[in-house]
Amino acid sequence: MDKQMELLQGTLDMLILKAVSLGPLHGYGVLLRIQQISKDRLEIQQGSLYPALYRLEHQGWITSEWGESENKRKAKYYRLTAAGKRKLQTEAEKWNRMADVIAGILRSTPEEV
Amino acid sequence: MKLWSRVRSWLRAVTRRGRMESEMDAELRFHIEAFAEDLVGSGVPREEARRRARIEFGGVERAKEECREARGVNFVQSIFQDLRFGLRTLRKSPGFTAVAVLTLALGIGANAAIFTVINAVMLRALPVKHPEELVTVGNPAKVHSWGTGTPRTDVFSYPLYREVRDNNQVFSSVLASSNLGDVRIAVDGGSETARGRLVTENYFETLGIEALLGRTFTTGDGRTPGSDPVLVISYGYWQRRFSGDASVIGRKVRLNNYPFTIIGVAPPRFLGEVVGDRPDLWVPMMMQPQLMPGRNFLESVNDAALLIIGRLKPSVTVDQARTNVNAVVKEALTVTLNGRMSSDDRGAIGGMKIAVEVSPGSRGLSRLRQQFSAPLLLLQGMVALVLLVACVNVANLLLARSEARRQEIALRLTMGAGPGRIVRQLLTESVSVAFLGGALGLLLAHWGLAVLVSLANTGDRTSSSLSLGLDWRVLGFSAGICLSAAVVFGLAPALRFLHLKPGVVLKEGGRGTESGVKGKFGRVLMSAQIALGVLVLMTAGLLVRSLHNLQEADLGYSREQLLLARVDLLESGYRGAAIQNMTRELLGRLAAVPGVRSVTCSSNGLFSGDESSDLIRIDGAASTNQQDDVTADDEVGPNYFSTIGVPIVLGREITSEDFARAAQVAVVNETFARFYFGARNPIGHKITIQDSEHPETFEIVGVAHDVHDHSVRDAVRRRMYAPLTSASFDDLGAYNFEIHAVGNPEALLNSVRTAIRNVNPDLAVDNIKAAADLVADTLTSQEVVAELSAFFGGLVLLLVCVGLYGSMAYKVASRTREIGVRIALGAPREGLIWMVIREACLELAIGGVVGIGAAVAATHLFKAMLFGLSEADPLSMGSAALAVAAACLAAAVVPVRRAIRVDPMVALRYE
Secondary structure (H helix, E strand, C coil): CCCCEECCCCCHHHHHHHHHHCCCEEHHHHHHHHHHHCCCCEECCHHHHHHHHHHHHHCCCEEEEEEECCCCCEEEEEEECHHHHHHHHHHHHHHHHHHHHHHHHHHCCHHHC | CHHHHHHHHHHHHHHCHHHHHHHHHHHHHHHHHHHHHHHHHCCCCHHHHHHHHHHHHCCHHHHHHHHHHHCCHHHHHHHHHHHHHHHHHHHHCHHHHHHHHHHHHHHHHHHHHHHHHHHHHHHCCCCCCCHHHEEEECCHHHHHHCCCCCCCCCCECHHHHHHHHHHCCCEEEEEEEEEEEEEEEECCCCEEEEEEEEECCCHHHHHCCCCCEECCCCCCCCCCCCCCCEEEECHHHHHHHHCCCHHHCCCEEEECCEEEEEEEECCCCCCCCECCCCCCEEEEHHHHHHHCCCCCCCCCCCCCCEEEEEEECCCCCHHHHHHHHHHHHHHHHHHHCHHHCCHHHHHHHHHCCCCCCEEECCCCECHHHHHHHHHHHHHHHHHHHHHHHHHHHHHHHHHHHHHHCHHHHHHHHHCCCCHHHHHHHHHHHHHHHHHHHHHHHHHHHHHHHHHHHHHCCCCCCHHHHCCCCCCHHHHHHHHHHHHHHHHHHHHHHHHHHHHCCHHHHHHHCCCCCCCHHHHHHHHHHHHHHHHHHHHHHHHHHHHHHHHHHHHHCCCCCCHHHEEEEEEECCCCCCCCHHHHHHHHHHHHHHHCCCCEEEEEEECCCCCCCCCCEEEEEECCECCCCHHHHEEEEEEECCCHHHHHCCCEEEECCCCHHHHHCCCCEEEEEHHHHHHHHCCCCCCCCEEEECCCCCCEEEEEEEEECCCCCCCCCCCCCCEEEEECCCCCCCCCCEEEEEEEECCCHHHHHHHHHHHHHHHCCCCEEEEEEEHHHHHHHHCHHHHHHHHHHHHHHHHHHHHHHHHHHHHHHHHHHHCHHHHHHHHHCCCCHHHHHHHHHHHHHHHHHHHHHHHHHHHHHHHHHHHHHCCCCCCCCHHHHHHHHHHHHHHHHHHHHHHHHHHHCCCHHHHHHCC
C-alpha cells in the first residue's frame, strides 16, 4: 500500500461533492467512497468529514434525508443538488486549470526560462 | 435561492435545536458503529474494534461543535450565553446595577417624555385615511403677524373657500373649518359649555373618518344655510358627558339656544384636524348664522376665519396644487369677489402679489406647533445633555468596575477567549443595563408626562388635548437612545481590555494597580461632566431669569387691580343703537358695584387676543410705503386711560364730554407720535381712517404713554385710540369692560357677574378674569419651559454630584495604601486633603470654563426665548458655576473624610 498523503487544504469539499455525485451516500459511505477511489492514498480525518458535510448542506450544495443502510439501520443519506452539481463542475475546472499551471511550472527547465 | 436555503437551514438549526442535536448524535454514532462493524469484519475483536473506531474518528464533541458552527447556531447561542452571563454578573453586584439603571432611567425617561410631546405636536401624522395626500391651504399662523401675506388668504372667507372648492383642478375634495370656541350647550335644560368646531359638510368625508356610532355629515347635509341643525360629538365628550350612552343618537340639544340633533359619535382616535385643539362637537358650516346670531359669515368676503385642507387627486404634487390654488384665488380676488370686498382689502390686493401658501398637511394644522416647537427642541437638547451626563456617570462606574474585573478578564483571555469575544460580552452587559434603564425610564416618562401636562395646563385647556400615547416612533426613539447610550458608556471601558496582558495582570494578584489610562480617561470624564452640568444649569438659569423678567415687566399700567369682562351684545340679540345704550347702562351699573373705583370699556381689551389695525392718512398725506400707513388701533370708552392707569404725556384723554358731543377725537401712543411726528407736537393734527366704508377724520387731542396691551415681549406698536361709538370701525358688538378695583380684583368676580346678570340675565358673558391672569396666560409656554429646564438643571446637578462622588471615592479607595504610608510618615492632614481634591479642582476649573463657553455659544440658538438679559448674563453664569462647585464640594466631603481617617496600620495590613 502506498504511503497516505495528507489532504490539501480546501479540497475536502470538492471530494465530498464528487463522492455524492456518484450516488446518495451516508457520511461513512462518503469516507469509504473517497478511500476507494483514491485507492487509500489519501488520509482523511474522520472527524472533519461531518463539519464539511454540514457546511455543504448549509450552503445548499447537498441535501440530506434519512434512509436505511445496507445492514438495515437508519442512516442519513446525502445527495447532490442541482446547485451542487454546477458548483462541482466549476470547482473541478478550477482545480484542473490550477493543476495544469502548477505542473507546467514544475516541469519547466532552465532553457525555457 | 442560495441565501434562502442558508437562512432556512439556519432557522431550522436554531429553532429545532433538540432535533438537530439528536440527529447529529445518531449520525455520528452510526458512523462509528459502521466503522467498527467493518473492523470486526476484517477480524478485529469487537471490543478492540469499538475502541479503534472511536480513536480513528477523533474528538466527537469537537466535531459536533464544528457542525453547529457550520450551521451558524453558535452565533445566536453565544449571544444568549452572553446575555445570561451578563445578567448574572449584574445580579451579583446589585449596588452597581441599581445605580446604573436608575441613572440611565432618569436620563432616558426625560428624553422619552419630551420626545413623546414632540412626536404628538410636531411629527405625528393625523389619524386619518392617507394623511400624506392632505395639503393645507393658507397659513393661520400668520394671521396675527400683521401685514404679511395677501389680505384674507392666510385664513379664508367662506365665499373664497367656495371659489377654491368649485374651481380647483387639483383636489379630490377640500374642506374648511373654523373654531367655534366655547358654545353653550343645553342638554335636558341645564346649560354648560363645550368646545365646538364649524366644519364644511364634506369634512369627515375628506379626512376619511367614519362615525363610531350613528353617522357623520354627508354632502347632503348643509346644502343651504340653516337647513340642517345636526351635530357630531367627539368620543371623549360622549364618554364624559353622556357616559358612552348609545341612545345619544337622535338626542335633541340646544346650541347657543338653537335646537340641534346629535347624529353621530366620532371614533376615539380622531381629535380633529388641528393638533392640540380637541373639539367636543362638530357643527355644519351652514349653521354658522344660527350659532352666531347677528353675524353671517357665509356670504361675507371680508370676514376670514376658515382653515382649509385639501386632499390631492392621485399623482398631483404639492407644487401643482400651489400653482392651481393661487390661480384660482387670484381670479376670485381680482374678478369674481372683487366687487364685494372692502375697499382696504381691494387696495391691498392692488399693491401686492397674491401668494397663498400650500403645504403638505399630513400632520394637520396646529397652534401648539408654532408656539411650542422652539421650546420643545430646546428642552430636547437639554434632556439630551442630561442623558449624556448619565452616560458619563455609568461609564465612570463601569471603568471603576473594570479595574476590579481585570483579574476575571485576564483569566478568560488566558483560557482562550478572543478579545472580540470579551468586548462583545462587556457590550452585552452594557446593553442589558441600558435596556433595563430604558424600561424603567419609560415608566418614569409615563408618570412624568402627567406632571408635564399639568404644568402646561395653567392657561387654557389645549395642552391636555394632545394624544400623548406611545407609538412606534416613541418606542423606536427610546430603543435607539438606549443602544447609543450603551455604546457611549460601554465601549470605552470595554475596549481598554483589548490591550490587557493577562500574564502581568494575573501576576499582580488581587492588588490591581491604578493604570494611567483609567487615570487620564477618568479625569476627562470628570471635566466633561462638570462642563455639561454648567451648560445645562446656565441655560436653565437664563430661562428662569427671562421668565422672571417677563412676569415682572412694566406693562405701562398696573395689572394688579384690573378686572376684565367680555360681553357679547350682538350674540345676546342687541342691534344698532341698542348696543350703545346697553354699553352705557353696563358702564353705569358696574361703576356702582361696591369696591369698583372706576370702569371703562374698549373693543380689543387687554391681552384678549383681539387686535385690529387700519390704513390711515396723517393730515391727508399718504406715505410712499403703504406699510407705513398701517397702524394698530382700538376703540375706547370714556376715561379709558385714567381707569387703566396709563399716564397721558401730552394733551388730554377721551372723556365723557367727548362722547356727549360725539367729538371726533383721538389719542395716540408715544410710538405713534414718534413715528409720524418725530420731535413735532402731534396735538391738533388730523388722522383719517382712509380705506373704510365710512372714512372719518379724527383730531389728535392727546399722547398716551406706551403700553404693552397684548404681549409682554413684543415691541409696542404704534396705535391710535378713537371713541367707541365711531362709525368707521366695524361694529363687533362684543366689548371688553375694564374694571379698576379698589382692592384685589378677584374679590369682585361675583359681584361683577351679578351686576351684569341683573341688567339682563341672558347677556352672553364670555369671560371675567383678572388682568394679571390674562397676562400670565400668554406666558404659559415660557413658564413651562422655565420650570422644566429648572427641573432638568436640578437633575443634572444631582447626577454630576453622584458621578463626582463615585470618582473621588474610587480614587481615595485606590490610594488607601499610599495615604496610609503618608500618614505613618507624619504627613499633615491638610496636605492630604489638598492631595485628594487637587485634581478635582483642576477638573472643576477646566469643566467650568468649557461649560460656560459652550453655554454662551449655545444661547444664540434660543435667543428668542430670552427676555431682558444678555446671553452672557453674569448672574446665570455665576450661579451655574457656583452650584456645580457646591456639588463638587458636597461630593468630595465623604471621600476626603475617609482619606484623613485612614488608619495606617489597617491600610498597610490590607496589603
